[in-house]
Amino acid sequence: MRRVHPPHILLAGKNCHEVRENLRHLLDPEAIKAIDDDIFRNAAGLFNLGYEHFLFAKGLSKSKWRQRISRYYYGAYNAVRSIRLVYNGHYSQYSDDHKKIECFPADFPERNTYLNRLSVLRDDRNLCDYDHTANISDLVNDPDEAEDLVEQLFQHTKAYLIARGVNL
């Protein structure tokens, strides 16, 4: 099986799907498949990174509400990044990428619910991470509600990625 060489496929251009399309006429199908496999490997990596945040948050004490919300958010954020990478090749490590947490493919299940509720989770996370005056009653969704939301998101994300060929 062929594999792509370093540097990282995600840094080979602004958008790895565009890179793949540009190379489609230059490379043989096996090489293109190697690119696809690498994109999928990275999507799986993002998914697993997010899930690690999620599991970490689940293991925290109930009293650590700021940390719980923060890690649940990062769990969700990386799940969404994995979806976007597979869906349209988008990948970014800049801070403004957080504004795209509500960007979902049109066929993603419960899309409108996630659009709204993940935006709320992002606002709650900002409150938890940056506002020293905030207390738990300021949250729109308490940490248990955030846990349910992110757990469901991981279920939908896993099914979505597997259906598109990502090995999870």
Place this chain on the structure above:
Amino acid sequence: MTSSTVEEKLPSNAKDLLSSFEKKTGLSNLRTSLLNRPDGDYLVIYLANPTERLFSILNQVESEVVQDSFFSTKVTLKKSVSENLLQSSETRLFLKSLAESLTASRYSFQEDFFSRYITSVSGAEDKIVAAAHHIVYGRRGAGKSSLLLYAMHRRESPSRISVWIDMQVYAHRQDLKVVTDVIHEIIHQIISQTSNPPSSEHVLRELKSLTGAIDEPSEQNIRNLFPDIKRLLSSVSQHLDDIFIFLDDLHLLDICLQPRLLDFIYAFARGNKVFLKLSAIETFTKLWDPGTRTGLERPHDIQQIELDYNLTMTDRATTHITSILNSRALYCGLPSIHSLCRDKEVLSRLVWVAAGVPRDAINIFSQALSKASFKDQKKVNITNINESASELVSDKLQDIELDSSGSLAQANILLGRIREFCVKNKRMNAFLVEELHGDPAFTNIKRLIDLRLLHVIHEGITIREAGKKHLALILDYGFYIGIRAARSVQLFNKQTTQASYDEFRRLPVFTLANGDHQALKKSPDQ
């Protein structure tokens, strides 16, 4: 920072968001709270079940509402079941939605149609969309019009034309002006949906003139127009995939005229990619007149779709009716239909008292819900269902009482004998009657079934003599449920489970008397 919850006085931004959301969803007086945070206000709207559809509306509202200050308000939905769900906004919307479901017209639900439509138990949807002539049979409220509407909505494409005619406006008529008016309407609807239509003025003028004349047009007058009509439709249909003509409730037309009307339409439909989709109640319908050889003959010319299985498949009927009610409940933001019911027996009883007819079930449940809400109950119970069923029977009896043709008079007398047999003599709501197909008296039994006053619970039961088959029926629940005097009536299959064959065989046999068919002389042969 501390956040505060302000429920009564919302700032203008939040009010605009809430009011727009309520307007778009049909919900009203929703429970809300407002969180004051350094990053702006958060309006939280509480619903028993904030579904994807409601979030979609919320996102639309948030993008449309122009906020009037620098500090914008954000909005979200949260799940919170009201203490008294029956009094909630979601339940009020549910009741409204049920009321809207009771009559299906071509404009029912429009763009929401598929999100509310529940497929039939028999998979009739695949058949009705086929390019063939079809008649859909079933009792009133079985979902005939909904099935035709399903086909119409599935066809939305510029290369497919749909004509919809509600036969209610021609109820009981037998004159040939009905024919000219229906054909006029068909051509008018086809032309109005055609880009660059051929000239239709001459044909439409002639048809209008025949309809408006003092004298009834002759059959020859009408047939003289057919070559022009056929050419007109041919020039339209050659650019199309097909044309479907939906005639809803054909049985309302006088039974003598039904085969004649179909014969006329078929004359110009044939070979022009024009297909008829009819709905009707079987015992009040005549597609083919063997004497004059007019109409549509089954199965050569037209295929039948049976939509109604009475109570012979209660498990399927229960699933179907529960699905219909559940989809409406979810649509309105309720957790499920079960959340409104005291226990699962409520829906089982509902299916039995409605005899598997979806519209009757919707009607009875709607009434039962209103009663429970009025009595400040937390949930709908079986008593509410029984009371509502007993009230519905008077509506059904009106169909007999208002019948002016006299063809139902004997059926009404027969019903009286059956009521006495069940309620007074045998004190049992179920009975057997011998299946005498073609016998006029047995036709009256079938008419009472179509009027939803008797309900089939099993077919083809043999008691003693081989070859003699019996139909197991129950008298409509409304005649003895919820009425103090009739409480001693033993209910067959009270637990609404699957009854055994032996239980059916042990039912009392009702014998049809000679007089049970006499009034049928007034109505034509079936």
